[in-house]
Amino acid sequence: MVKVFERAGYPIVHMCNLIPVSTTVGANRMVPTISIPYPLGDPNTPEEEQWKLRYHRVGVALDALATPIEEQTAFKVKI
Amino acid sequence: MAKKVIYYVNQFFGGIGGEDTADFEPEIREGQVGPAMAANAALEDAEVTHTIICGDNFMGSNTQEALDRIEKMLEGKEMDLFIAGPAFQAGRYGVACGNVCKMVGEKFGVPTLTSMNVENPGVDMFKGYTRMMSGHNAAAQMRKDMAAMMAVANKMLRGEELGTPEEEGMFHSGRRIEKFLEYTRENTAAYRGVQMLIKKIKGEPYQTELEIPERDVVPIAEPIADLSKANIAMVTTGGIVPVDNPDRIQSASATRWGRYNVAGLDKLPNREANGYKTIHAGFDPAAADACPDVIMPIDAMRAYEKEGKIGKLHDYFYSTVGTGTTESEAARMAEEIIPYLQEDGVDAIILTST
Amino acid sequence: MHMKLTIGNIHVKDVVVGSENSFKDGVLTIDKQAAIDYLMGEDDHITELDIVIAHPGDDTRIVPVIETIEPRVRMDDRCLFPGVTGDLVPAGEGELKAFKDCCVTVVGKEWGSFGDGVIDMGGEGAKQTYWSRLINICLVGDTDEEFERHEQQKMNHALRWAGHRFAEWIGKIAKDLPVDDEEVYEFDAITKREAPKNGLPNVVAVLQPQSQMEALGYNDLWYGWDMNKYLPSFVSPTEVFDGAMISGSFMPASSKWSTYEMQNFPILKELFAEDGKEINFIGVIMSNLNVALDQKERSAIMVRNMALNLGADYALVTEEGYGNPDTDYVRCMVILEDAGIPVVGVSDESNGRDGLGQPLVVLNDKLNALVSTGNVGELSDLPACATVIGNLEALNRDGMSGSWGYDEVLGKSARDDGSIIMENNNWFCGNHISGFAAKTIVEW
Numbered sequence: 001m002v003k004v005f006e007r008a009g010y011p012i013v014h015m016c017n018l019i020p021v022s023t024t025v026g027a028n029r030m031v032p033t034i035s036i037p038y039p040l041g042d043p044n045t046p047e048e049e050q051w052k053l054r055y056h057r058v059g060v061a062l063d064a065l066a067t068p069i070e071e072q073t074a075f076k077v078k079i
Numbered sequence: 080m081a082k083k084v085i086y087y088v089n090q091f092f093g094g095i096g097g098e099d100t101a102d103f104e105p106e107i108r109e110g111q112v113g114p115a116m117a118a119n120a121a122l123e124d125a126e127v128t129h130t131i132i133c134g135d136n137f138m139g140s141n142t143q144e145a146l147d148r149i150e151k152m153l154e155g156k157e158m159d160l161f162i163a164g165p166a167f168q169a170g171r172y173g174v175a176c177g178n179v180c181k182m183v184g185e186k187f188g189v190p191t192l193t194s195m196n197v198e199n200p201g202v203d204m205f206k207g208y209t210r211m212m213s214g215h216n217a218a219a220q221m222r223k224d225m226a227a228m229m230a231v232a233n234k235m236l237r238g239e240e241l242g243t244p245e246e247e248g249m250f251h252s253g254r255r256i257e258k259f260l261e262y263t264r265e266n267t268a269a270y271r272g273v274q275m276l277i278k279k280i281k282g283e284p285y286q287t288e289l290e291i292p293e294r295d296v297v298p299i300a301e302p303i304a305d306l307s308k309a310n311i312a313m314v315t316t317g318g319i320v321p322v323d324n325p326d327r328i329q330s331a332s333a334t335r336w337g338r339y340n341v342a343g344l345d346k347l348p349n350r351e352a353n354g355y356k357t358i359h360a361g362f363d364p365a366a367a368d369a370c371p372d373v374i375m376p377i378d379a380m381r382a383y384e385k386e387g388k389i390g391k392l393h394d395y396f397y398s399t400v401g402t403g404t405t406e407s408e409a410a411r412m413a414e415e416i417i418p419y420l421q422e423d424g425v426d427a428i429i430l431t432s433t
Numbered sequence: 434m435h436m437k438l439t440i441g442n443i444h445v446k447d448v449v450v451g452s453e454n455s456f457k458d459g460v461l462t463i464d465k466q467a468a469i470d471y472l473m474g475e476d477d478h479i480t481e482l483d484i485v486i487a488h489p490g491d492d493t494r495i496v497p498v499i500e501t502i503e504p505r506v507r508m509d510d511r512c513l514f515p516g517v518t519g520d521l522v523p524a525g526e527g528e529l530k531a532f533k534d535c536c537v538t539v540v541g542k543e544w545g546s547f548g549d550g551v552i553d554m555g556g557e558g559a560k561q562t563y564w565s566r567l568i569n570i571c572l573v574g575d576t577d578e579e580f581e582r583h584e585q586q587k588m589n590h591a592l593r594w595a596g597h598r599f600a601e602w603i604g605k606i607a608k609d610l611p612v613d614d615e616e617v618y619e620f621d622a623i624t625k626r627e628a629p630k631n632g633l634p635n636v637v638a639v640l641q642p643q644s645q646m647e648a649l650g651y652n653d654l655w656y657g658w659d660m661n662k663y664l665p666s667f668v669s670p671t672e673v674f675d676g677a678m679i680s681g682s683f684m685p686a687s688s689k690w691s692t693y694e695m696q697n698f699p700i701l702k703e704l705f706a707e708d709g710k711e712i713n714f715i716g717v718i719m720s721n722l723n724v725a726l727d728q729k730e731r732s733a734i735m736v737r738n739m740a741l742n743l744g745a746d747y748a749l750v751t752e753e754g755y756g757n758p759d760t761d762y763v764r765c766m767v768i769l770e771d772a773g774i775p776v777v778g779v780s781d782e783s784n785g786r787d788g789l790g791q792p793l794v795v796l797n798d799k800l801n802a803l804v805s806t807g808n809v810g811e812l813s814d815l816p817a818c819a820t821v822i823g824n825l826e827a828l829n830r831d832g833m834s835g836s837w838g839y840d841e842v843l844g845k846s847a848r849d850d851g852s853i854i855m856e857n858n859n860w861f862c863g864n865h866i867s868g869f870a871a872k873t874i875v876e877w
Contacts, residue, residue, distance in 0.1 A: 001316065003297045004413035005428050010420070011300040016432040017726050018760050020795045028299045035725045036433045036757070037647070038366035039317070041373040051379075054372065058379035058429070062311070062389060065427045066303045072296075207789045207877075244876075254788040254877040257808050257857070259560050262871045268779055269699030269868025272804040276749055276777040277711045279802050280634045288873050289782065289803040291796050330585075331834065332786075332810070332856070360547065360585060360832065361757065362724070363648055402756060403858075405785030405810070 002027045013061045015039065019074045030074040031061045053079050082125035082236050085156065086115035087149075087163035087179050089172045093132030101171075103134030105145055107152040114225060118162060121229035125236050129156065131179075135171035138178065146182045158189050160236055163209075165194035165224040166201065168216040177205025184208060190235050194228045197250075207254040210235070212247075253292075309426040312393035314416070316401030316409075317374035317433040318359030319367065322350055328399055330360035336399035336412045338419060341392075346378035347371040359433055361402035374431055393425050401432055435621040436526040438671040440505075441612030445535045448486050448568050454606045461532060461606065463570065468602060475598055478576045478591040481542060485822050487569040491554040494818040494853075495571060497545025497827040498552050498861040499589050500596045500680060501538050501564060501693040505531040506604035513601045514676040514692075516657025517594070524656070525620070525672035530607040535568040536693050537603065539589075539596035542575045545827030546587035547834050548651075550686025550861030551853075558815045561860040563869040571822050572599050585832035588650040589682045597679065597692065618705055620669045623715050623743065633713040637745040638670065638704055639736055639769075641752040641761055643684045644721040651683040653690075653753070655719065665720040665735040667743065670701040673717060685834030687809055687863035688781055690753045699868030700751060700779060715743055720765065722758045733764045737772050751779040751866055755809055759793040763800065770799045777802040781864035782874055785810040786856070792874075805874040807864030809835070809857050817851025828853060835859030 003026045005012045014027035017039060022030045033039030040057060041050030056079050064075045090096060090103040092113040111119045112130040119127040131149055138145045161183040163176035173195040180191035185208075194212035195201050205211065212231065214224040227248050234241060244251045260266035271288075278285035303309045320328055326337035339355075341347070348354025348371075355371040357364045372378045380392045397416050401409075420428070446459030455462045469482045487493045505513055508528040512519025541549065552564045559565035576591040621630070642653040644660035652661045655678050668677070673695055680692045690698075701717070708714035720736050723729045740748060748769050752762035759780070766776045782792035782805050790810065828847040829838035835858025836846035846855045857863055864870055 001314070001409045001413045002430055003295070004410045005314075005417070005430070006297045006300050008417050009300055010425070010428050011302055012428040012430055014430050014432065018757070018794075019726065020760055020764065022432070024294070024791070024795045026295055026297055028297065032726070033431070037362040037364070037724070038373045039431055039433060040376050040379075041366070041370060043366040043369060043373075050370070050373070054376050055379045055382060058376050059383065059388070061429050062306060062383060065309070065311070065429075066306045068302050069299055071299075207787065252877045255782060255784045255792060255808060255874045256788045256877045257811050258873050258875045260871045260873065262566070266871040267699055267703075267868055268804050268806045268865065268870040268872075269703040271873075272700060272749055272751075272777050272779045272868065273703040273707060275802050275804060276636065276747060277707065279775055279777060280636075280712070280747055285802065287801055287803050288805040289792055289800075291798045291800055294796070327839065329837065329840075330832065360834070363586075363646070403783065403810070405787060405790040407785070407787060407789055 011065045013064045015057065015061055023072055028072050029064045029069065031057055031064055032074060032077060033057065082159040083157045084122065084125050084127045084160045084162060085153065085158050086111065086118060086127050086130045087176060088113050088115065088130060088132055089175060090132060090134040095132060101134045101136035103132065104137055105131060105133040105148045105152065107131050114221065117225050118229055121225065123233045125159065133175065135175055138175040139171050142178060146178060149179060150182060150186055153183065153187065158187065160232060161189050161191040162232060163193040165214045165221065165228060166199060167214055167218055168196040168198050170200050173199035173201030174204060177201040177209065180209035181205055192228060192232055192235065194224050202250060206250040207252050211250045213250055303427050306389055307387055308390040310391040310393055310424055311380065311389050312420055312425040312428050313375060313380060313396040314428055314430045315375050315396065315398050317367065317431060318357045318400040319355050319371050319375040319398050320358055322353055322356050324358055328358060330358045330400060332403040333400040334408050336397060336416065338395040338397050340395055341377050342394040344377055345381050347375060359400050359402060362433060374433060393423055395419065435619050436669050436671045438526055438618045438675055439528045440616045441530040442533045442614050442616065443530060443607050443610050444533045444613045445568060448535055448570055450484050450486065456606055456610055463603060468599060471602055472595045472598055476591050476595060478578055479574055479595060480577050481575040483573045485571045485573055487554045487571055487822060489554060489566055492556065492819040493554040493822060495538060495540055495552040495569065495822045496825060497541045497549035497823055497831065497833060499539040499541060499549050499682065500593050501536045501691040502596050502600035503531055503536055503693045503696045504600045504603035505529050506607050513604065514597050514679055517654060517679055518597050518601055521656060524675040524677040525669045529675065530610065530612060532603065532607055535570055536564060537596050537600045538564065538569040538571045539592050540571050540573045540823040541592065541827065542573050543824050544582065545831035545833050546589065546682065547585045547832050548682045548684050548686055548689060549833055551859050552861050553815065553818065556815065558813065561813065561863050563865055564861060570603070572596055573822060586651060587682060590650065593682065618671050618674060620671050620716065626713065630709045630713050633711065634746045635715045635744050636704065636712040636747045636749065637715050637718055637740055637743060638701060639718045639720055639748050639750040639765060641720045641722050641758065641765065642678065642690065643681055643753040645724050645757065646683045647724060652681045654679050660721045663721050665718055665732050665739060667739055668717050668719045670705065670717050673698050673701060684754050685809060685858040687807065687857050687860045688754045688866060689862050690867045691862050694862060694867035694869065700749065703868065704749065715745060722752065722754060722761050729761045729764055732761065733768045736765055737768045740769060740774055741772055745774055748774050748776045749779065750776055753866065755781055755783045756794055760795050763793060763795040763797055767797050767799050777804065779804040779806065779868065780866055781805065781807040781809060783810055784808045786812055788877060806866050806870035807857055807872050808874055809864065811857040812854060813857065814854045815852060825851065828855060833859055
């Protein structure tokens, strides 16, 4: 899917937990998520924490869309 | 009894005419037309009983209709092998040969064979669905391509096992299928694995059962120049759908997708609120059912829209299920989604996966 | 200093149900009522039980299959599965007797789940599983586990435990019987080995059993311990043979290792066969399979370091699963290759129904020695069988991994005439990654 969108000219960022899988399927811009069942908010943490994490990582993804890259890149996240 | 072969050619090789007749509608003729004559002469114990002719334009712009008509023409006809081409480097003809061979294989379960040049776009599209000879780039080499193809055709008609693609001058199909072995200890995976290891230890040659293919890379798309003006679309393979799953997306090996309007929503209502849930079978759904935004973060995107970090969140998100879904299905679904993105002038995409 | 496990094999020519327990002239007779009374007495969640025998070649389809187990007895009278069917005691040494050529097959009478599968005893479908070659002593039951009745993921606790108890109960019939042949597995303490074994290339097996359900109760157990809450450990292959591990209920059926497969783990047996000849088999690093990337990395690091510290020169890695588990499988092989420990991997592939998909979700060109045991996506379209043990409707209704209730092109999996169409995913342990598979993948 990622490749088809990118081939059509769309910058695309893949948010996923398993960066090696994303690399293998050919995503160029990647942002890690925290897990498979809950990529963007651990239900064992307070809602406020979940929101902060989700807001941060989606923000990193948006910045990734505006960032020039030379090769497949997994962008770093802080929380 | 001689075996039966049916042949496919385009308007040019069918003697109808050149580019001006490329709209020629499919037609079936008894006997051999054009290259089918040379093919017939090269067959050992078989004959070409019919030739189908179809214009490349007609096939290209009315593909499904052309295939449906050809399917009807073939119904009830005896056929042990179906041959199309050679198509050389002619792109539309190559794709037509591939399309027809794929249809015949799927609808009639009959082996198919074609030939085209490595530069032909039909190669990558269809090498997994038909036996495909690696042919020359121009019709001047017809004699050579035909000879190579008919050598394989005769083998196929005799029911002989084909050699490696290199030996036969064919493309690798890339299609991996199961092969059952006689039930002996030596054939078990346990024995094969341990013996492979011993060969690896001793530095002796061994054959891996899965060659790692080369990675297919896509050119990196240009970044967005100005995020604050950009229209961003959200896509997920995490199976977030309205609770009644209106598009009946499968929870594994999905072939369907849905688009759901989130205009005006500040976050996704959850399953309990009769809003959204996940139908993905590959993980515990509890977290996403309680808060669908953990997979499809509409709340965060809306916040960035309100802050002006992005110009707009596209009104729909797109959803399917990633587990067990084949690459070809996933690619098709993406192709189907793209027109909706184009229509709304989407600039970039965030795809979330589980 | 060594662990010695002796398994005396008693070959079974036929199994019948009757009113006594006996074994005469190769015929194993099971006292059906006594078995049912015992098993229902052990667990009041079981509401219904039946025992039905299916033979190789029978025109019989069994579905939903939950588990298979080999009937055995420990000569010291301890339980077969420590921490599961009895006290927690060390496994891996001592004497066992086993009824060969048969298995206890646990079947849901009504309800299936994601990880359950299908066995065909005859016809074209019989080539799909090893079980079709054995006499299946089917334990068919239902329970009052209402909390998971309509869940796609089921623990199937009552029926699985009944299966293990039943295998143990049948095994007791073997206690005083003469054996036909004997398998002896001696695992010498690795620091006390002598030439010529010591000096041969040191080979370690790395097993990655299924442990990806974060909710407990669905995963493989190690001495009764849920392997989701577990980190890689060094174990003796004889422990695996001797019931230290039982299978779980999660993972598409064809990629599972059943308890029978653990008891007879063919890859480990083949390593023993070369031990002292071509290799020095230094044991098993029992790892696991994880969900999150950091968990996967942690296990891979621990496997690598354990292999290095054990002095492993080579490794054979195998995973119980496909898809997400491929990330653990590939990572583990790559980290070992990078540490100078060349690897062979054994697993199945997911090439999709058309065979054109990417075989493993992660690929790495360092993987140059792989064994393939099947494609989870291949379709089977098979005629009805005269007899169904269990409930065919489970294929349509219960979210089994390789079947469906609706498909616009293919229709439903269990058709009204009893014929079926489903993916390889549904064959119970069909790809036999544990090593039973006499099947590979070739390019079309």
